[in-house]
Amino acid sequence: MNNYLLYEIGVEEMPSRFVESTLGQLKDNLTRALTENRVGFSEIETYATPRRLVLVVRGLADRQADLEEEVKGPSKKIALAEDGSFTKAALGFMKGKGLSEKDVYFKDLDGTEYIYATLKETGEDTEKILCDVLGEIVKAVVFPKSMRWGGKNMRFVRPIRWLLALMNDRVVPVNMEGIVASNKTVGHRFLGSKSIEVISIEDYLAKLEENYVILDQAKRKAIIRDQIDKVAASINGRVDMDEDLLEEVTYIVEYPTAFYGEFDKEYASLPKEVVKTPMKAHQRYFPVVDDRGELLANFIAVRNGNDYMIENVKKGNEKVLEARLADALFFFKEDRKKALVDYRSQLDTVVFQEKLGTLLDKSERLYKLAGKIADEIDAGIKKDLLERAAYLCKADLVTSMVFEFDELQGYMGMEYSKLDKEDPIVSEAIYEHYMPRFSGDEIPQSAEGAILSIVDKIDTIAGFFAIGIQPTGSADPFALRRQCLGILTILLEKNIELDIAKLADLALDQYAGVDFDKDVVVDQIVAFFNERTRVMFKDLGIRYDVVDAVLASDEKNMSDLYARAQAINAWIDNPSLNDMLVAFNRVSTLAEKAEGLDIKEATLLEAAEKDLYAKFVLVEKEIEDLMGQKKYTESLDSFASLKPAIDAFFDTVMVMDENLDVRNNRLALLANIYKAMLKICDLSKIVYK
Secondary structure, X not given: OOEEEEEEEEEOOOOHHHHHHHHHHHHHHHHHHHHXXXXXXXXXXXXXXXXXXEEEEEEEOXXXXXXXXXXEEEXXXXXXXXXXXXXXXXXXXXXXXXXXXXXXXXXXXXXXXXEEEEEEEOOOEHHHHHHHHHHHHHHOOOXXXXXXXXXXXXXXXXXXXXXXXXXXXXXXXXXXOOEEOEOEXXXXXOOOOOOEEOOOHHHHHHHHHHOOOOOOHHHHHHHHHHHHHHHHHHOOOEEOOOHHHHHHHHOOOOOEEEEEEEOOHHHXXXXXXXXXXXHHHHOOOEXXXXXOOOEEEEEEXXXXXXXXXXXXXXXXHHHHHHHHHHHHHXXXXXXXXXXXXXXXXXXXXXXXXXXXXXXXXXHHHHHHHHXXXXXXXXXXXXXXXXXXXXXXXXXXXXXXXXXXXXXXXXXXXHHHHHHOOOOHHHHHHHHHOOOOOOOOOOOOOXXXXXXXXXXXXXXXXXXXXXXXXXXXXXXXXXXXXXXXXXXXXXXXXXOOEOOHHHHHHHHHHOOOOOOOOHHXXXXXXXXXXXXXXXXXHHHOOOOHHHHHHHHOOOOOEHHHHHHHHXXXXXXXXXXXXXXXXXXXXXXXXXXXOOOOOOOXXXXXXXXXXXXXXXXXXXXXXXXXXXXXXXXXXXXXXXXXXXXXXXXXXXXXXXXXXXXXXXXXXXXHHHHHHHHHHHOOOOHHHOOOX
């Protein structure tokens, strides 16, 4: 078990965004392959640079584990003829398993005898198994975009140029469509050897470093972080660190060398993100700031190589950035020749969606819808400022700056509106209305920004649902799921009470020129939001049946729904829950047969139904008080206290009495109990064991 495998897949430079997911898939695929083939191992390590993906398996077994498996055939009655000879069914079973008559026996199973045999298979050498699976685990990797090359059938994100496969000091002769594994690798593309012979894993790691390859991505990232911090300190600044950018740069270089560059101070006067965006998104540079967080006229880049001729590299990078910043300054000056509001009319030249009109049409819908939603909620909103933000929020999309740097949408609207002396609340809401842009992104901090974000997202969802475009399976080309999740996240974290059905209804009112059945589309949107709520709550650790239970309640506030779900999630661990749920399920089943909710005390005849009614009146009032205080666990405890009275009711009272008045009165009592339960959740949705 002291064996190891070293497996390197050499590729053309991979896009950095694919590296982590590819490593994860390779590790999962190999883990699965070894497990299924009964090959023991201790751990799998993964490493990567732009040109190589590496798996190191420690503690590999010498051989597959031997297999011993008992298999069952037909019953004895079918397996044996009257004369005691084996029938065709039995002989077919033996032939299929490679057995002879002496290998089988009969054994009793639940009172019936069956023919059995014990199959034994001696494990093969691990090297043989590896030879079979190492090519397949690569072919099984899935990419959003992949390619075929060189007439090969397999797909990969970039062409595979070499394979290195060693089990201890022996080459594993993997053959992947003509790419045959060896004990040779290559160094850095420009600084290292084109052919490096490897005799062991220790030799491999040492020779890679000698040839300017830092294989371990964690080590490489730490080197980059240390270098850029030191370079920033050398120019009396600090790095405006972006962890995503650091991760990206880590997978762009094999041997990092950080250096700083300079640019004209005139550009530092531009809005901060205008300078940072071409640096980070286009050139992969790290901005440098002073102690106050103000941008310095410097950047830090990381070269894939050593410091040879670094001054020339620095000048080249400065020229590239200079051109990008000159463009940004030109666009900024051109844009400022008129106010942000004057760009709004140009939105009419950009199609939002063929059936849903232009961006100007969307802007008009947002303006009208923002005011209507502001009237529906009490969230400390300044309606006039919200409407102004809604009126302006899309105007920057037709500015030169956003046309060139689309990452700046929203941000430029904020900056230009500030220069136009708009209210700060308006400017902030314009910037925030795109938030959250992705799962885990920050949400709007201002009330106006939060509502405008909801307005923008529900307008898109409602419009696409109205024209019959909805997410299906894994296909969601217009990111409607993400926008739905964004709305739910804002409602949850900002504690905004807003009925999704009402929200959808108001949004659909803005699509007067589109032909659709409003009631049907509202129901579809509500179902869509409920499904996204299930996914979100599940990710937060809530059981699926608990989510269904709270969604069946009358609660519309996402924060309260989540608090309620958390309370129920913990409460249902009560060991006596099963018996209680049985009782309440009977209540909910019969409650559906009730024709009304009116209970006539004079028609309560039996002692058990009188007792249940009396206890229910007290519990109903107690639940109302507890729910008002958001004491959900206590509300559940109070409701659960009805169980003995409910059990006694069902044990002694004939609910479906022949007397119609008596029957309806008893059903009305159960319907009222069920209605009270729904104020908390629908316990009938809980799956009990």
